[in-house]
Amino acid sequence: MKLTKLTLHRIEMPLVSPFTTSFSTQTARNALLLEAECRVDDELVTGWGECVAMAEPLYSSEYLEGAAHVIRKWLAPRLFAEADVTAETVAGLLAPIVGHRMAKSALEMAILDAQLRSRRQSFAGYLGTARKTIPSGVSVGIQDSVPAMVKTVGGYLDEGYARIKLKIKPGIDLEPVAAVRREFGDDLLLQVDANAAYTLADAAHLKRLDEFNLLLIEQPLGEEDLRQHAELARIMTTPMCLDESIVSAQTAADAIVIGAAAVINIKPGRVGGYLEARRIHDLAQAHGVAVWCGGMLETGIGRAANAALAGLPGFTLPGDISGSDRFYAEDISEPIVMSDGEVAVPTGPGFGVDVLPERLEKFRIEFEELRG
Numbered sequence: 425m426k427l428t429k430l431t432l433h434r435i436e437m438p439l440v441s442p443f444t445t446s447f448s449t450q451t452a453r454n455a456l457l458l459e460a461e462c463r464v465d466d467e468l469v470t471g472w473g474e475c476v477a478m479a480e481p482l483y484s485s486e487y488l489e490g491a492a493h494v495i496r497k498w499l500a501p502r503l504f505a506e507a508d509v510t511a512e513t514v515a516g517l518l519a520p521i522v523g524h525r526m527a528k529s530a531l532e533m534a535i536l537d538a539q540l541r542s543r544r545q546s547f548a549g550y551l552g553t554a555r556k557t558i559p560s561g562v563s564v565g566i567q568d569s570v571p572a573m574v575k576t577v578g579g580y581l582d583e584g585y586a587r588i589k590l591k592i593k594p595g596i597d598l599e600p601v602a603a604v605r606r607e608f609g610d611d612l613l614l615q616v617d618a619n620a621a622y623t624l625a626d627a628a629h630l631k632r633l634d635e636f637n638l639l640l641i642e643q644p645l646g647e648e649d650l651r652q653h654a655e656l657a658r659i660m661t662t663p664m665c666l667d668e669s670i671v672s673a674q675t676a677a678d679a680i681v682i683g684a685a686a687v688i689n690i691k692p693g694r695v696g697g698y699l700e701a702r703r704i705h706d707l708a709q710a711h712g713v714a715v716w717c718g719g720m721l722e723t724g725i726g727r728a729a730n731a732a733l734a735g736l737p738g739f740t741l742p743g744d745i746s747g748s749d750r751f752y753a754e755d756i757s758e759p760i761v762m763s764d765g766e767v768a769v770p771t772g773p774g775f776g777v778d779v780l781p782e783r784l785e786k787f788r789i790e791f792e793e794l795r796g
């Protein structure tokens with residue numbers, strides 16, 4: 425395919441409720457959508473990609489304006505220069521540019537969507553995803569009080585979510601977890617995510633979470649604390665899960681070998697794309713390590729692509745692929761719907777969802793067109 429035009433759309437979508445983690449409170453999702461127009465023989469086809477970088481570099485070093493800049497100045501020109509670009513060659517073409525995995529992922533995603541649409545192939549078909557639905561978990565932000573947390577969890581369980589993930593941070597951890605366990609019983613699939621808020625000095629405190637029979641504890645320590653996570657994993661009985669630390673198949677292999685990750689949260693944007701995400705899935709499966717699909721408050725585009733990825737056999741734990749309405753009253757596409765704790769794996773060409781022009785108009789702040 426020949427990339428003929430790349431449009432960067434800056435959008436802002438209000439959240440239905442504030443989302444508080446150990447490092448930020450979000451009330452809106454600022455996102456960067458890429459629209460790639462490609463020529464395949466004499467046909468023009470369009471593919472969409474979503475950059476999951478946040479507006480501020482608080483989850484990782486990438487941030488929205490920086491991603492737009494590196495795409496405009498350093499990444500897109502390398503793809504425009506190619507007479508025949510494919511999803512499978514994007515990562516290699518962009519490899520000389522160091523880092524910027526979320527920006528690279530969005531580009532690969534847009535090329536992949538266009539490529540699949542030109543072949544009238546679904547992403548699930550491309551991956552070989554056999555499942556028709558995947559279990560849908562929900563990430564619950566830090567609430568104003570423990571009773572508010574219990575009420576919020578109850579609401580999501582009433583909606584039918586298959587698994588609850590609680591955000592925690594120092595001072596807001598044992599009490600809400602104990603209250604949720606007490607209220608909803610031992611059978612509730614429950615896990616926690618600290619977003620790197622603790623250090624190894626907190627090991628004795630974190631070990632007290634072992635009494636709550638959690639599925640896993642996600643990224644308690646820093647992104648670069650691989651050895652420290654392995655040390656903490658030897659102290660705790662709760663399975664250690666990494667998110668921010670796993671930026672590639674290579675770091676996944678390192679984490680598995682040193683015992684820092686018994687479980688891996690796979691986020692395609694964080695690791696540079698869906699193809700690298702599949703490689704991490706395959707690697708983890710070869711080591712008997714469970715994976716699940718994380719979330720970055722994606723719009724329907726990323727949510728749909730994640731649902732197909734999460735249908736692969738190694739995704740044995742419910743992911744953070746909630747319905748669109750968990751975050752958005754209106755999505756940029758037809759909403760991804762959670763029903764009875766499951767989300768359907770899209771079957772249409774490409775990622776199987778279309779950006780609705782009226783929604784793009786409504787949420788778009790600005791756009792710019794790049795040509796080769």
Ligand SMILES: CSCC[C@@H](NC(=O)CCC(=O)O)C(=O)O
Binds near residue numbers: 483563719722
């Ligand atoms: C702004 S926080 C985004 C990263 C966070 N994501 C979630 O908690 C899930 C969000 C979602 O359901 O999309 C994580 O560390 O796993």
Ligand SMILES: [Mg+2]
Binds near residue numbers: 619642667668689
């Ligand atoms: Mg996380």
